[in-house]
Amino acid sequence: MKYRATNFRRKLKPYIMLMPVMIFIIGIFITGLVFGLLQSLGYFPALGLYEISLDYYKNVLHNTDFLSSFKFSLYTSFVATLLSVVLGVLLSYLIIYTKSKRVKGLVNVYKGPILVPHTIAALLIFILFIQSGLLARIFYGLGIIKDMSDFPPLIFDGGGIGIILAYLWKGLPFITFITIDILRNLDEKYAKVAANLGASHIQVFRYVLLPQLFPTIASGFMILFAFSFGAYEIPHLLGASTPKALPVLAYIYYANIELANRANAMVINMCIAFFAFIALGLYVLAFRLLKKYGGA
Amino acid sequence: MSKIRINDLSKAYDGNQVIHNIDMEVEEGELVVLLGPSGSGKTTLLHGIAGLVHMDKGSIFFDEECIDQVPIEKRNAVLVDQSLLLFPHMTLNQNIGFGLKMRGVHKKHIDEKVKNLVELLELGGHENKRPNEISGGQMQRVAIARALAIEPRVLLLDEPFSKLDIVLRKNMQKFVRDLQKKLGITMIMVTHDKEEALSMADKVAVLLDGTIQQFDTPDKVYERPASRAVADFFGMRNYIEGYVENGLLVTKMGAFRTHHSEGLKLTYVFRPEEIYMNHETFEGTLGVILSRTYLGDKITYEIACKDQILHHITLQHKSFKPGDTVMVNFDFKNAIYFMTASKNKEKSTC
Amino acid sequence: MRKLLKYMMLLMILIPFIVMLIWSVTSSWPWPHLLPRNFSLRGYFYAVHPTTKAFTILLRSILLSIIVTLITLTISIPAARAIAFYDFKGKSLVKVLILMPVIVPMLSVAMGIHLTFTKLGLANNYIGVILIHVVPGIPYGVKILLSIFELNGNKVEAQARVLGASSLQTFRYITLPLIMPGMVIAGSMIYIISFSQYFITFLIGGGRVVTYAMFLFPFVQSGDRTMASALSIIFILSIALVVYISEKSVGFFYQKSSKYYV
Numbered sequence: 001m002k003y004r005a006t007n008f009r010r011k012l013k014p015y016i017m018l019m020p021v022m023i024f025i026i027g028i029f030i031t032g033l034v035f036g037l038l039q040s041l042g043y044f045p046a047l048g049l050y051e052i053s054l055d056y057y058k059n060v061l062h063n064t065d066f067l068s069s070f071k072f073s074l075y076t077s078f079v080a081t082l083l084s085v086v087l088g089v090l091l092s093y094l095i096i097y098t099k100s101k102r103v104k105g106l107v108n109v110y111k112g113p114i115l116v117p118h119t120i121a122a123l124l125i126f127i128l129f130i131q132s133g134l135l136a137r138i139f140y141g142l143g144i145i146k147d148m149s150d151f152p153p154l155i156f157d158g159g160g161i162g163i164i165l166a167y168l169w170k171g172l173p174f175i176t177f178i179t180i181d182i183l184r185n186l187d188e189k190y191a192k193v194a195a196n197l198g199a200s201h202i203q204v205f206r207y208v209l210l211p212q213l214f215p216t217i218a219s220g221f222m223i224l225f226a227f228s229f230g231a232y233e234i235p236h237l238l239g240a241s242t243p244k245a246l247p248v249l250a251y252i253y254y255a256n257i258e259l260a261n262r263a264n265a266m267v268i269n270m271c272i273a274f275f276a277f278i279a280l281g282l283y284v285l286a287f288r289l290l291k292k293y294g295g296a
Numbered sequence: 297m298s299k300i301r302i303n304d305l306s307k308a309y310d311g312n313q314v315i316h317n318i319d320m321e322v323e324e325g326e327l328v329v330l331l332g333p334s335g336s337g338k339t340t341l342l343h344g345i346a347g348l349v350h351m352d353k354g355s356i357f358f359d360e361e362c363i364d365q366v367p368i369e370k371r372n373a374v375l376v377d378q379s380l381l382l383f384p385h386m387t388l389n390q391n392i393g394f395g396l397k398m399r400g401v402h403k404k405h406i407d408e409k410v411k412n413l414v415e416l417l418e419l420g421g422h423e424n425k426r427p428n429e430i431s432g433g434q435m436q437r438v439a440i441a442r443a444l445a446i447e448p449r450v451l452l453l454d455e456p457f458s459k460l461d462i463v464l465r466k467n468m469q470k471f472v473r474d475l476q477k478k479l480g481i482t483m484i485m486v487t488h489d490k491e492e493a494l495s496m497a498d499k500v501a502v503l504l505d506g507t508i509q510q511f512d513t514p515d516k517v518y519e520r521p522a523s524r525a526v527a528d529f530f531g532m533r534n535y536i537e538g539y540v541e542n543g544l545l546v547t548k549m550g551a552f553r554t555h556h557s558e559g560l561k562l563t564y565v566f567r568p569e570e571i572y573m574n575h576e577t578f579e580g581t582l583g584v585i586l587s588r589t590y591l592g593d594k595i596t597y598e599i600a601c602k603d604q605i606l607h608h609i610t611l612q613h614k615s616f617k618p619g620d621t622v623m624v625n626f627d628f629k630n631a632i633y634f635m636t637a638s639k640n641k642e643k644s645t646c
Numbered sequence: 647m648r649k650l651l652k653y654m655m656l657l658m659i660l661i662p663f664i665v666m667l668i669w670s671v672t673s674s675w676p677w678p679h680l681l682p683r684n685f686s687l688r689g690y691f692y693a694v695h696p697t698t699k700a701f702t703i704l705l706r707s708i709l710l711s712i713i714v715t716l717i718t719l720t721i722s723i724p725a726a727r728a729i730a731f732y733d734f735k736g737k738s739l740v741k742v743l744i745l746m747p748v749i750v751p752m753l754s755v756a757m758g759i760h761l762t763f764t765k766l767g768l769a770n771n772y773i774g775v776i777l778i779h780v781v782p783g784i785p786y787g788v789k790i791l792l793s794i795f796e797l798n799g800n801k802v803e804a805q806a807r808v809l810g811a812s813s814l815q816t817f818r819y820i821t822l823p824l825i826m827p828g829m830v831i832a833g834s835m836i837y838i839i840s841f842s843q844y845f846i847t848f849l850i851g852g853g854r855v856v857t858y859a860m861f862l863f864p865f866v867q868s869g870d871r872t873m874a875s876a877l878s879i880i881f882i883l884s885i886a887l888v889v890y891i892s893e894k895s896v897g898f899f900y901q902k903s904s905k906y907y908v
Binding site: 011013014015016017018020021022024025026028029030031032033034035036037039044046087090091094095097098106107109110112113115116117118119120122123124125126127128130132134136137138140141148169172173222223226227229230231232233236237247250251254265266269270272273276277279280283284 | 648649651652653655656658659660661662663665666669677678679680720721722724725727728729732734740742743744745746747748749750751752753754755756757758759761762765777778780781784788838841842844845859862863866867869871874875878881882885
């Protein structure tokens with residue numbers, strides 16, 4: 001009897017250890033998402049609204065503002081993430097394959113942007129790329145443009161160039177950060193074997209290193225994409241008035257006095273969360289793949 | 297397959313000379329084993345042949361063609377490392393076909409070749425598994441198949457079996473040896489395992505401190521070590537020094553009749569199993585048993601004999617106890633000896 | 647060629663910092679000059695001037711993020727241990743749940759929970775802000791400590807128990823020193839994440855709780871490049887300083903034990 005009791009306690013122990021973290025994850029994170037879902041369905045018990053309907057979804061999904069915001073967010077996040085991944089891996093590769101003796105410290109510069117918040121990233125892009133910014137001044141100095149209005153409006157423009165640049169500036173180093181050590185290990189381990197079997201430098205990278213790095217790259221892609229798809233600061237600071245990015249639009253609806261708009265905001269949130277969950281699924285899948293290879 | 301010639305090769309790491317002026321020739325279809333303790337430079341030499349390490353001095357020739365300037369991927373000297381390094385993201389088929397794919401060989405030819413190798417290395421049924429789904433012995437064979445696929449000019453094996461358990465190791469040794477003979481592969485293998493070297497090699501190169509001390513057939517290397525260092529490496533532990541006077545070899549153990557000419561200084565070497573002891577006769581040198589270690593199939597003794605400690609191994613279970621006095625006998629007629637040069641530098645006379 | 651490309655990319659990352667640094671000490675830099683005409687420390691003076699409250703906000707912000715970091719680390723240790731050393735039902739679900747805040751945006755979560763926080767009296771005050779700040783740090787805390795636990799294993803701890811140490815003593819003398827390097831890394835991450843939060847602070851704090859990240863935001867929005875740059879540099883320096891001090895002090899206290907596992 002006593003034995004069974006201790007056995008039961010032993011089984012319970014990991015759950016007790018996980019409890020504090022789970023209070024936050026379930027109590028705030030999951031609850032927040034579930035309540036957001038309920039509110040998106042028009043369920044506001046605090047305000048005496050108990051009826052569940054899909055009306056708000058129908059409203060929002062047919063709204064042209066929403067649709068253009070959705071396209072805009074998808075486009076800026078996707079382009080910024082794709083560029084970050086491609087260039088981030090390239091930078092990892094370049095750092096590993098070109099050893100510089102004199103300016104060793106410079107290499108660590110890439111870690112800088114990871115520590116900088118979105119607000120400051122937006123400021124940096126603003127300073128450089130606004131029509132009176134440094135780049136425009138250099139172009140003027142070179143005689144390429146005659147006036148600051150000749151410089152293409154990269155910030156606050158509908159094309160979202162400024163937003164993409166800000167996400168790229170933060171995302172590229174992140175990808176380099178998560179790939180560089182793994183790439184270096186893979187290179188030390190497999191590059192010589194592959195070369196010994198007759199693979200050229202490019203072939204080693206293409207057929208041996210890149211496929212093994214793929215799960216890491218994929219998970220990095222998912223994190224960056226979901227993050228930029230749901231972040232507020234950069235599109236708020238660098239975006240045009242139309243189309244607005246989804247998070248910005250969501251907050252505008254949310255801050256509106258009219259209650260219906262709060263439900264609309266929740267619909268947008270659910271849309272953002274939906275994409276994030278797809279990314280999460282793919283992320284978990286990428287890690288299964290990593291395990292399958294025996295871990296990199 | 298090629299004939300390999302190594303000419304005056306040297307390599308130092310941070311001023312530490314790892315390889316000293318090595319010369320060596322490996323005939324086509326020959327299996328040469330580089331035998332030596334860790335740190336003797338054998339892996340460096342192997343990596344030098346593969347092109348993974350750049351040598352400071354000297355040249356390597358494949359069929360009289362100097363390959364010093366040929367980059368790794370063009371050398372066709374394939375190394376199978378002890379950690380195998382199979383590509384974890386590829387199936388066995390893809391692993392084996394990798395080298396051919398890199399050369400742009402047509403897929404049909406790759407498939408054909410891989411199929412043959414799978415059969416040859418008894419890997420049938422596992423073709424589409426990944427490396428982490430097969431056993432250690434199978435991984436070993438995949439690594440060899442992957443190397444053989446590109447028809448290397450020489451196959452280089454670096455301690456290939458050191459991570460296998462003893463039974464599997466014996467099987468793989470025989471398997472690789474048979475395969476090498478069957479296909480006529482020029483093969484250079486590195487090991488620190490004497491038994492493995494002696495049982496597999498056509499020729500053994502004993503590498504000590506970066507130089508080849510002896511390069512000969514296994515029986516010669518074992519039975520006629522060229523130097524005291526080689527003898528030491530093969531575990532010969534009883535050395536008896538002496539000089540010739542009046543037709544007798546005078547040593548601490550006594551004087552023995554000899555055919556050597558007057559005035560020579562000699563060092564005789566006896567393996568632990570080559571000295572004899574008993575307590576029934578009075579012939580021989582008197583010794584006292586110091587210790588006895590029971591090893592199951594054999595027994596080892598330490599014997600204090602004059603002021604020297606002799607090591608003896610016997611298969612007999614005739615039991616001596618520490619403290620027993622015994623008579624020790626040596627067979628000088630068939631023993632190995634070195635001339636003791638004036639400055640302790642031995643020269644082989646075999 | 648490849649070297650050139652590498653340096654170009656590194657410079658692309660570095661140049662914005664340098665330009666910001668120049669802007670932060672500029673008083674006039676009219677179009678189309680490539681260098682400023684006049685320099686001043688206006689931005690920095692503003693930040694330390696008592697009437698602006700910038701400095702008080704900075705200190706309060708640091709304190710807030712330190713509290714968040716301590717809470718997050720404290721709850722992450724048992725969770726990471728449970729995942730590292732126990733087999734239990736639902737383990738993979740727990741792992742995914744803990745990972746979620748990295749990928750699912752906090753923006754959606756904060757808007758969803760806002761009403762509930764208001765009802766519970768957790769909105770518009772520090773407690774609510776601290777609670778919501780803990781969430782995004784959890785994945786980093788658990789993940790980093792988990793990898794440390796997996797690396798070290800629990801054999802050393804078992805050995806201590808065999809030698810007669812109580813579970814508390816084991817934690818104090820074995821576990822804690824062993825995981826300290828991981829704690830510093832995880833703590834730094836959590837601190838930076840908390841210190842950088844803008845949206846969730848602003849939503850849950852309702853404007854009553856003003857962190858330095860919130861204080862900075864309108865300056866960036868207004869396009870006042872000198873002020874925004876100076877305040878941003880103080881932002882980055884404060885992070886660097888806190889991280890540096892925590893690393894050094896931990897290094898000081900655990901100097902002896904750290905020799906054995908670094």
